[in-house]
Amino acid sequence: MSCYLQKLVFLLVYMERHTANPALSIGEVGQTVHPYQNVQFVSVGMNISVEQGEDAIFACHTKNLDGLQIVWRKGYAVLAAGRSMISQDTRLSLATSNNKNSLRLQKVTPEDRGNYTCEVTTKHKILQLHHTLTVLVHPTISAVSRLVRVTEYEEAILKCEFSGLPNPTVNWYSESGQKLSADKTCSVNSTSCLRILQVTRQSAGPFTCEATNGVGKPANDKILLSVSYKPVIDLELFDDRTIQNLTLSCKVEGDPQPMVSWYKDGRDLADIGYPTSIYRTRNIPQTNTFLLTVVRSEAAVFGNYTCEASNPVGTTRSHVEVHGRPTTPTLVGTQPGVGGSSRILIWKTMSLFPLLEYTILYKQMNGAQWITVTVPDHNNFNNNPMSIYEVSSLVSNLIEDQEYETIIQARNAYGWSDPSRIFSFKTNQESAWGQPLYSSSSCSSLLHSSSCCIILVYFISFIYL
Known part of the structure; x- marks a missing residue:
């Protein structure tokens, strides 16, 4: 003045x-x-x-x-x-x-x-x-950026600017309400930040910054963390035996949304121009599922199939092999043979094409040497979409009152099945029966089972048809 x-x-x-x-x-x-x-x-x-x-x-x-x-x-x-x-x-x-x-x-x-x-x-x-x-x-707070996008396994920093008298305290919360600690190294003056090291796709979602100073109500704002990651593929195969259709289901996740392509033996099906009477594709957007249906009208459909998903972060591929080999045989039961030195083995398998022969390997329990027996197939092949074979064979020259182990394989024109698991049986035993391989009322619930649907999927996935 x-x-x-x-x-x-x-x-x-x-x-x-x-x-x-x-x-x-x-x-x-x-x-x-x-x-x-x-x-x-x-x-x-x-x-x-x-x-x-x-x-x-x-x-x-x-x-x-x-x-x-x-x-x-x-x-x-x-x-x-x-x-x-x-x-x-x-x-x-x-x-x-x-x-x-x-x-x-x-x-x-x-x-x-x-x-x-x-x-x-x-x-x-x-x-x-x-x-x-x-x-x-009263406290105020606002996100510096309401959308933060990072690539998976990178570092994410979320920032909020705040004001108020007295100076507010800022807390961070995850979508689940878990309280998180602000990073002091990047929180300066009127800015608070949350640092997340090596984010994963599970880290994505809204985060809340909240300012309180005892004056009025707390103030808050939200930041959406978006995590980009390369595609993830879940490839499955479903077999509709009644109409001879084979469906490959490729469920894809990724951010940004991946583009999906189908390949057979390394060639893009879209470029090859296969007839729609054999190959059909469709998408289920709600579940990000891409389907390829193959009509098994001829052996030419056998081969290696690839589902490929790509986005700016990367490319992921998953493979299955479609072929005509038999399913893995399953031992149904055993019966006494002639005297105590032989045993009748009964097993089942499935095949789209006529079976030619079987191989039985057996040895005494805890023995070292396997004995191999070849059994020709004498069953009449029918024209059902998937033929079920029940086969029995007499194994002779066994030792009475001893326990044995056996492995069975089946062969058709397209090759040998996988070996069965090891089954055990005992001579001088009454008939022993296991669970049946297949019944018309229950196979539909076992579509993922290689023993029922002649399908085996694994990544580099092999599928037996």
Whole structure:
């Protein structure tokens, strides 16, 4: 405040004081007895905290004021003197009554914070009463970017900017509500950040930053973390025996959404232009599943099939082999042979093409040498889409009352089946029957079983037809 304005304020106070008490006129100054030596403040200085937008009241109650005037200041700026407002701020107003004086500030803002002084000037000294105003501001917070996209196994940094008085505390939460710790190395000034090292696709989803400072309600904002990753393929094969159809199901996941292509023996089916009477493709968008249906009308459909999925992150392939070899034989049971030195083995297998022969390998339990027997197939092949063969064969020259192990394989024109698992049987035993290989009422529930549907899938997947 300029020296001129200070003098003007002093003159106004002086004149108002002597106008209120004619005994203290200018002409009588030399004769004045000063009754102001006992002036006191009844109010005490306060630390006042007010939320933004509310009103603040500063009290300045005195005793023995005896016509002296009160001056209100904020710092060096004079706000009011006596009953007169000096400040042009219309939010300020005075309330005076006898020795009670109050300054009201309406709708405070953060810029209003600071020291407010009530001041009384006597002939010998200046008395001051100080109030400190703190403006409380509701927290605010906003995401620097509401969408953060990273590639799988990279680092992700999520940032939120916040404000408020007092300075808010910021917490981070995952989609499940788990509280996460902010990274102090990248949280500076009014920015809080969450650092996630080596994100995985499971990390994707919304994250919440929340600011609290005890004023009003907490504030929050959300950031969506998007994780790009190369395609993941789940390749399965389904066999509809009633219409001789074979369906390859390729379920694909990836971000961004992958493009899918089908190959046979390394050649793109779309480029080769196979007839739709043999190959049909369709998609199920809701499950990201891509289907290739093969009609087994001829052996030419046998080969290696590939489902290929590509996106900007990478390419993934999964393979299956479609062929005409028999299923793995399953031992159904055994019966006594002639005497105690032989045993009848009964097994089942399935084949799209006529079976030619079987191989039986057997040895005494805990023995070292396997004995091989070749058994020709004498069954009549029928024209069903999938023929089920039940075969029995007599194994002779066994030792009575001993336990044996056996392995069985089947062959058709397209090759040998996989060896069966090792079955055990005992001579001099009554008939022993295991679970049947197939029944018309239950095979439909076993479509993933190689023993029922002559399908075996594994990655580089081999499928037996």
